[in-house]
Amino acid sequence: MIDNIQWLGHDTFRIKGEKTIYTDPFKIRTKDAADIILITHEHYDHCSPEDIKKIQGPDTVIVATPDCAGQLSGKVKTVIPGDRITVQGIEIEAVPSYNTNKQFHTKDRNWVGYIFTVNGQRIYIAGDTDYIPEMKNIKADIALLPVSGTYVMTAEEAVQAALDIKPEIAIPMHYNSIVGSEKDAKKFAEGLKDKVEVIILKQE
Numbered sequence: 384m385i386d387n388i389q390w391l392g393h394d395t396f397r398i399k400g401e402k403t404i405y406t407d408p409f410k411i412r413t414k415d416a417a418d419i420i421l422i423t424h425e426h427y428d429h430c431s432p433e434d435i436k437k438i439q440g441p442d443t444v445i446v447a448t449p450d451c452a453g454q455l456s457g458k459v460k461t462v463i464p465g466d467r468i469t470v471q472g473i474e475i476e477a478v479p480s481y482n483t484n485k486q487f488h489t490k491d492r493n494w495v496g497y498i499f500t501v502n503g504q505r506i507y508i509a510g511d512t513d514y515i516p517e518m519k520n521i522k523a524d525i526a527l528l529p530v531s532g533t534y535v536m537t538a539e540e541a542v543q544a545a546l547d548i549k550p551e552i553a554i555p556m557h558y559n560s561i562v563g564s565e566k567d568a569k570k571f572a573e574g575l576k577d578k579v580e581v582i583i584l585k586q587e
């Protein structure tokens with residue numbers, strides 16, 4: 384069910400379906416071109432122009448928040464939470480993503496997570512967020528959730544998020560790079576045992 388999803392570390396996923404979609408490319412080695420690149424916010428480990436260039440072709444569409452878009456060239460579309468757009472036939476929704484108990488990603492920045500549908504599966508990537516009330520309204524088959532704490536929610540909080548979202552599969556992210564370790568991913572999986580299937584992807 385998730386053979387088409389590869390984790391390239393941190394919040395970087397390559398998702399293949401009707402199109403090849405990357406999320407927040409950071410420290411990537413691949414040059415496999417993207418049809419669509421989704422950027423959640425302007426922090427350097429999410430909005431990385433040098434990494435984006437590695438996978439950007441003339442027809443690649445980048446969807447980003449305005450503060451990141453200003454650093455990019457090519458086909459760029461900007462979004463704020465609540466926006467819904469269709470890019471190359473793929474429906475993409477930008478949803479809220481913010482901290483509630485720390486100040487790194489305040490709600491007024493209008494940073495985003497994304498929900499998009501590939502191969503008939505709704506995929507949610509949460510961005511750098513805490514456990515927020517809006518998650519109760521998110522419906523997704525696959526949820527990509529940060530688990531490291533510090534700048535984002537902890538593994539325990541991510542368990543609560545997954546219980547709200549009730550995806551078929553939850554995949555932990557945002558560890559092993561800037562902060563967090565596989566321990567956080569395992570804690571997340573243990574917390575959801577017998578409730579939500581968790582798959583810890585191997586970094587590629």
Ligand SMILES: [Zn+2]
Nearest residue numbers: 424426488511
């Ligand atoms: Zn951030």
